[in-house]
Amino acid sequence: MAITFKNVTKRVGAETHIHETSVAFVENEFNILLGTTLAGKTTFLQLMAGLEVPTTGEIWFGGKNVTGVATQKRNVSMVHQQFINYPHFSVFDNIASPLRVAGVGKADIERRVGRVAELLKLTPMLKRRPNELSGGQQQRTALARALVKDADLVLLDEPLANLDYKLREELRDELPKLLSDRKCTVVYATTEPTEALLLGGYTATIHAGRVTQYGKTPEVYRRPADLLTAQVFSDPPINTTKVTCQAGRMVLNDQVSWAADGPAADLPAGTYLMGVRPHFVTVQPTTPNPVAIRGRVIISELSGSESVIHFNLDGLSWVSQSHGIHGLEIGAEATFYLNTSHCIYFGENQQLMAA
Amino acid sequence: MRQITKFVPALYIVLLMMPIYWLINMSFKTTNEILGTFSLWPNEITFDNYIKIFTDPVWYTGYFNSLSYVTLNMVISVSVALPAAYAFSRYRFLGDKHLFFWLLTNRMAPPAVFALPFFQLYSAVSLFDTPIAVALAHCLFNIPLAVWILEGFMSGIPKELDETAYVDGYSFPRFFVRIFIPTIAAGIGVAMFFCFMFSWVELLLAKTLTSVAAKPIAATMTRTASSSGYELGLLAAAGTLTIIPGAFVIYFVRNYIAKGFALGRV
Numbered sequence: 001m002a003i004t005f006k007n008v009t010k011r012v013g014a015e016t017h018i019h020e021t022s023v024a025f026v027e028n029e030f031n032i033l034l035g036t037t038l039a040g041k042t043t044f045l046q047l048m049a050g051l052e053v054p055t056t057g058e059i060w061f062g063g064k065n066v067t068g069v070a071t072q073k074r075n076v077s078m079v080h081q082q083f084i085n086y087p088h089f090s091v092f093d094n095i096a097s098p099l100r101v102a103g104v105g106k107a108d109i110e111r112r113v114g115r116v117a118e119l120l121k122l123t124p125m126l127k128r129r130p131n132e133l134s135g136g137q138q139q140r141t142a143l144a145r146a147l148v149k150d151a152d153l154v155l156l157d158e159p160l161a162n163l164d165y166k167l168r169e170e171l172r173d174e175l176p177k178l179l180s181d182r183k184c185t186v187v188y189a190t191t192e193p194t195e196a197l198l199l200g201g202y203t204a205t206i207h208a209g210r211v212t213q214y215g216k217t218p219e220v221y222r223r224p225a226d227l228l229t230a231q232v233f234s235d236p237p238i239n240t241t242k243v244t245c246q247a248g249r250m251v252l253n254d255q256v257s258w259a260a261d262g263p264a265a266d267l268p269a270g271t272y273l274m275g276v277r278p279h280f281v282t283v284q285p286t287t288p289n290p291v292a293i294r295g296r297v298i299i300s301e302l303s304g305s306e307s308v309i310h311f312n313l314d315g316l317s318w319v320s321q322s323h324g325i326h327g328l329e330i331g332a333e334a335t336f337y338l339n340t341s342h343c344i345y346f347g348e349n350q351q352l353m354a355a
Numbered sequence: 356m357r358q359i360t361k362f363v364p365a366l367y368i369v370l371l372m373m374p375i376y377w378l379i380n381m382s383f384k385t386t387n388e389i390l391g392t393f394s395l396w397p398n399e400i401t402f403d404n405y406i407k408i409f410t411d412p413v414w415y416t417g418y419f420n421s422l423s424y425v426t427l428n429m430v431i432s433v434s435v436a437l438p439a440a441y442a443f444s445r446y447r448f449l450g451d452k453h454l455f456f457w458l459l460t461n462r463m464a465p466p467a468v469f470a471l472p473f474f475q476l477y478s479a480v481s482l483f484d485t486p487i488a489v490a491l492a493h494c495l496f497n498i499p500l501a502v503w504i505l506e507g508f509m510s511g512i513p514k515e516l517d518e519t520a521y522v523d524g525y526s527f528p529r530f531f532v533r534i535f536i537p538t539i540a541a542g543i544g545v546a547m548f549f550c551f552m553f554s555w556v557e558l559l560l561a562k563t564l565t566s567v568a569a570k571p572i573a574a575t576m577t578r579t580a581s582s583s584g585y586e587l588g589l590l591a592a593a594g595t596l597t598i599i600p601g602a603f604v605i606y607f608v609r610n611y612i613a614k615g616f617a618l619g620r621v
Contacts, residue, residue, distance in 0.1 A: 084515045086520075088540070
């Protein structure tokens with residue numbers, strides 16, 4: 001079911017949690033809400049679930065205005081970041097509870113719970129209580145309860161955030177598979193850009209209670225509508241610097257300039273804000289004609305098989321992310337290679353000009 | 356060193372149990388033995404004291420009266436405190452924090468302050484000398500306590516549990532009875548224990564608001580002398596029996612009492 005926000009705002013007291021928002025989330029797709037903590041993701045989900053009522057505006061499910069409709073009548077399901085289960089129910093009863101409330105027959109309950117438990121590998125734990133399970137199993141139980149009832153709208157509020165990374169990767173792979181064969185709209189809130197890219201579908205970037213952009217995930221990633229969206233959708237943070245376009249060349253400073261081709265080809269002369277994702281600033285060249293820049297290393301850290309190096313160039317702090325282990329000494333001058341074919345250019349008003 | 360770690364707690368327990376032992380010891384003695392000789396255990400065990408309590412209506416109705424107003428009070432206090440505590444834990448409303456604190460200030464006035472107005476009021480509405488009168492009077496300090504304890508336990512339950520239940524289709528009353536109350540069962544047990552404890556040991560209001568028909572055991576017990584002189588053995592037996600319900604209730608909430616003393620906030 002398509003879910004549409006029409007001029008929705010949400011204020012609590014003097015605080016505005018959601019600024020006026022109009023978005024139509026695509027039906028039967030994975031929709032991702034990407035934003036930092038406190039950006040308003042949970043409020044969006046609560047509005048969709050009917051747990052909160054918008055201060056102004058309307059929320060529509062398909063062709064129906066559901067603004068004042070109670071949660072119980074919306075046929076939604078939801079999984080929270082914390083592992084929420086009914087502690088005095090067994091895992092079976094936990095999963096069965098939405099069906100029992102809906103008055104589904106006993107045999108039908110057994111069959112549906114059995115099938116979902118099988119999918120989520122919970123079959124051996126059905127008789128246990130939630131507090132006898134590991135964190136991953138508890139969250140699987142919560143997921144099973146959300147999946148068992150054939151909801152039109154499945155809301156997932158950072159469901160993997162409290163899991164360790166192995167379990168997170170495992171469940172992240174399984175989730176789209178579990179949801180792919182059913183007709184439901186999924187809204188998945190996350191703080192991690194990587195997660196949004198892995199899950200695909202559509203992404204809405206949220207910043208301080210506003211949806212800055214909504215579109216296909218790769219599209220939002222490659223062509224962010226404005227600087228804010230690019231910042232929300234980048235981890236480590238995107239590098240931004242002023243560049244000037246003159247006489248067919250992009251000029252960074254006195255030493256560094258390059259031919260304005262690729263995304264910059266059609267830019268009129270002028271000054272722009274250029275955004276470069278950290279993995280396009282590398283220790284070793286990754287393209288045949290990279291642009292070399294030199295900077296002073298501030299921090300050098302290794303994360304897995306990648307090196308993240310912060311360096312200073314013309315008073316601006318840059319982040320570079322390269323494959324392999326590159327131990328650079330702090331304070332040393334080093335050369336970094338800029339892949340200019342993936343730079344994003346924003347105008348004076350921070351709106352996208354070229355990417 | 357090993358010896359000391361055993362000896363010190365042993366000494367502690369012996370000292371702690373001494374008065375209780377002495378009470379039980381006395382309850383099996385005759386009054387003559389109590390007054391006449393010093394003996395660490397009864398020279399001549401007698402069950403007459405207990406037989407008297409279980410056969411004489413003056414004594415056993417005392418127990419019945421006490422237990423009935425204590426039970427009534429526990430039920431009233433907890434059933435009134437449950438919705439109140441839920442409101443304090445889940446909603447923000449005008450003056451909620453002041454009201455919450457004000458509840459506890461009810462405990463600051465000594466019961467003696469309320470003895471006279473309660474006596475007059477209950478006499479006027481002819482509730483005087485009934486178990487319900489004492490039960491209602493004890494609500495004055497038990498409801499605030501129960502609200503505080505339950506609020507602590509409820510605030511330990513994330514509000515996402517409520518949301519999950521609504522999303523699953525539970526209506527509010529169904530959620531409250533089927534999901535929420537079982538989830539805070541330990542808290543309810545602790546709140547009931549505290550209500551029991553304060554109501555069971557409170558003497559002043561219980562004595563003031565009753566005369567004959569609803570006279571509590573503690574009032575009967577403090578009548579030290581009777582027509583047949585001092586009956587110390589009988590009083591000791593009554594005292595022993597008075598400890599038992601408390602010990603019984605403590606057994607059930609032993610794992611949660613510390614949390615209860617912290618008003619659920621651990």
